[in-house]
Amino acid sequence: MSTPTPAGPVLDITGLTVHYGPRRRRRRALDDLTLRVDPGEAVGVIGETGSGKSTLARTVLGLVEPSAGTILVDGEDVTRHGRRQWRALRLRGTVQYVFQDPLRSLDPDLTVGQSLTEPLLVRGVPRADAVERARALLARVRLDGELLDRLPGEVSGGQRQRVAVARALITEPRLLILDEPVSALDSANRVQVLEILKELRDAGTALVFISHDLGSVAGVADRIAVLHRGEQVETGTAAAVIGAPRHPYTRLLVGSAPTLRGPAPADRAERDALRTLLPA
Numbered sequence: 443m444s445t446p447t448p449a450g451p452v453l454d455i456t457g458l459t460v461h462y463g464p465r466r467r468r469r470r471a472l473d474d475l476t477l478r479v480d481p482g483e484a485v486g487v488i489g490e491t492g493s494g495k496s497t498l499a500r501t502v503l504g505l506v507e508p509s510a511g512t513i514l515v516d517g518e519d520v521t522r523h524g525r526r527q528w529r530a531l532r533l534r535g536t537v538q539y540v541f542q543d544p545l546r547s548l549d550p551d552l553t554v555g556q557s558l559t560e561p562l563l564v565r566g567v568p569r570a571d572a573v574e575r576a577r578a579l580l581a582r583v584r585l586d587g588e589l590l591d592r593l594p595g596e597v598s599g600g601q602r603q604r605v606a607v608a609r610a611l612i613t614e615p616r617l618l619i620l621d622e623p624v625s626a627l628d629s630a631n632r633v634q635v636l637e638i639l640k641e642l643r644d645a646g647t648a649l650v651f652i653s654h655d656l657g658s659v660a661g662v663a664d665r666i667a668v669l670h671r672g673e674q675v676e677t678g679t680a681a682a683v684i685g686a687p688r689h690p691y692t693r694l695l696v697g698s699a700p701t702l703r704g705p706a707p708a709d710r711a712e713r714d715a716l717r718t719l720l721p722a
């Protein structure tokens with residue numbers, strides 16, 4: 443199942459603009475976003491609710507059609523792919539995703555074992571090998587093999603999210619898109635999933651880690667892009683964005699993240715002052 447690994451970025455987005463709604467009531471959700479993700483690189487996409495983060499994920503996955511811009515996945519232009527081309531791309535498993543709610547990533551009627559083995563069986567992998575690989579992946583996300591026979595509704599929320607990560611990994615994706623993957627988890631599970639994501643990144647998987655929580659992203663991301671009302675206001679290395687944020691909105695985010703210590707404004711008066719600099 444191993445695929446050739448092209449050189450160059452795994453994801454290369456240029457000038458991506460997305461509108462929602464019919465012509466008269468068109469609203470821009472994403473404006474001229476440019477982002478490149480190299481193999482083994484984790485890029486965090488940060489912004490508060492409504493900033494366009496999920497729109498970005500859904501557009502890269504072919505679920506939303508952009509109004510302008512290009513999206514290259516492993517050098518292949520997927521921007522204008524139709525349903526059939528997307529289906530073929532999904533089947534190849536190059537790009538996988540994990541959403542905040544693992545029940546959206548997993549079929550509730552399939553056991554964990556069925557969910558994990560299905561993508562392999564459709565590729566012609568013998569059942570015994572598929573089950574073996576499912577067990578190995580469960581171990582990789584620190585879950586016991588006994589979960590194979592359970593339905594998603596019969597495991598805890600934290601276990602379920604780790605199953606969703608294992609499901610995403612079964613096709614050995616080059617790019618994993620994670621939309622708020624730890625937001626619904628308690629702190630112990632959050633730490634465990636973040637550790638797993640770091641291991642994946644270090645093993646060469648490219649990650650796009652979308653979250654409203656800069657604190658969660660900070661430990662995993664090599665680079666961070668900051669979205670504010672659909673605009674990409676700042677992009678840089680995680681160290682630069684957190685340590686020396688340039689845009690007022692980034693300074694607000696850094697200042698509001700309790701676990702981060704940067705030169706950001708911690709006191710309320712300065713935060714209020716920064717808010718006045720932001721577009722309404």
Ligand SMILES: Nc1ncnc2c1ncn2[C@@H]1O[C@H](COP(=O)(O)OP(=O)(O)OP(=O)(O)O)[C@@H](O)[C@H]1O
Nearest residue numbers: 462463471489490491492493494495496497498654
């Ligand atoms: N299907 C849709 N139809 C119309 N407008 C939409 C649709 N989906 C999102 N929007 C709007 O687009 C903007 C960006 O939404 P998006 O879901 O990308 O934000 P987000 O940053 O992911 O927010 P959250 O953190 O709350 O999930 C918002 O103003 C939202 O209301």
